[in-house]
Amino acid sequence: MTRKLTENEISIITWIIKDTEEGKSIINHLNEILVEEMDDGGMGSLRVFKSGNDDRSYSRELGEEFKGLDIDNVPVFISVLLDTDGNFFELDVFKADFSPLRKFPSLQS
Amino acid sequence: MDEDLQQKWVYALITGKQSDRNDFALVYAKSQWSDPVVVFTSLLAFTHASIGLIEMNTPQFGKTPNQTSHAVRHLKNAGVTDIEAVKRAIVKDLGPSANYKIGVRIKKTITVNGVLIEYSGTKLPSGKINIGSIRTSNIR
Numbered sequence: 001m002t003r004k005l006t007e008n009e010i011s012i013i014t015w016i017i018k019d020t021e022e023g024k025s026i027i028n029h030l031n032e033i034l035v036e037e038m039d040d041g042g043m044g045s046l047r048v049f050k051s052g053n054d055d056r057s058y059s060r061e062l063g064e065e066f067k068g069l070d071i072d073n074v075p076v077f078i079s080v081l082l083d084t085d086g087n088f089f090e091l092d093v094f095k096a097d098f099s100p101l102r103k104f105p106s107l108q109s
Numbered sequence: 110m111d112e113d114l115q116q117k118w119v120y121a122l123i124t125g126k127q128s129d130r131n132d133f134a135l136v137y138a139k140s141q142w143s144d145p146v147v148v149f150t151s152l153l154a155f156t157h158a159s160i161g162l163i164e165m166n167t168p169q170f171g172k173t174p175n176q177t178s179h180a181v182r183h184l185k186n187a188g189v190t191d192i193e194a195v196k197r198a199i200v201k202d203l204g205p206s207a208n209y210k211i212g213v214r215i216k217k218t219i220t221v222n223g224v225l226i227e228y229s230g231t232k233l234p235s236g237k238i239n240i241g242s243i244r245t246s247n248i249r
Contacts, residue, residue, distance in 0.1 A: 039179065041175055097233060
């Protein structure tokens with residue numbers, strides 16, 4: 001099931017990639033893109049939706065990794081990943097204890 | 110064996126917590142070595158504590174098969190098929206859990222079968238290290 005990014009997700013992604021060369025064009029489209037939740041045990045990782053044949057693959061991480069806290073105070077690490085064409089590919093979310101994310105971190109957390 | 114010690118032993122076995130195992134082993138080390146029961150149980154406690162330390166130093170790559178698969182998804186797409194070899198290399202590269210600070214991101218690069226691989230994780234308060242992602246590295 002696809003959905004749009006939440007405000008919190010957009011804020012974090014923007015924070016991560018704002019100082020990168022590719023960042024500006026990605027940030028400009030964050031309100032429009034559709035994402036799918038990934039099967040990561042509920043930690044909150046997302047993949048940018050692409051209709052039709054999906055032959056994308058991971059290329060590299062963009063920007064600085066964000067470290068926040070879930071409401072149970074477990075650290076959460078968030079990274080923006082690009083595909084081989086330099087497009088926003090995935091939002092990788094890793095909660096330190098592998099438990100499901102209770103609330104997506106905010107820049108203030 | 111006095112009652113306090115017996116209780117500590119039982120508690121260490123039930124909870125399986127490393128701190129309890131260590132407490133027990135320490136108390137036992139100070140107890141009477143002339144008692145054969147004490148000697149036998151001390152050896153048992155030492156073995157139990159050692160197993161605990163080994164468990165603690167073994168990193169986890171996910172709590173469920175889906176999470177493990179998620180952590181290595183980019184390796185498979187990049188054509189790295191021997192995932193177990195990568196995991197073994199990470200375990201070797203990490204070394205003892207005591208080398209890392211709790212809650213701080215661990216991010217390291219290793220070469221496995223000629224492929225540069227970047228992995229990241231973090232250490233939990235229990236001493237366990239959880240590895241959240243393993244990807245091919247783009248460092249040139």
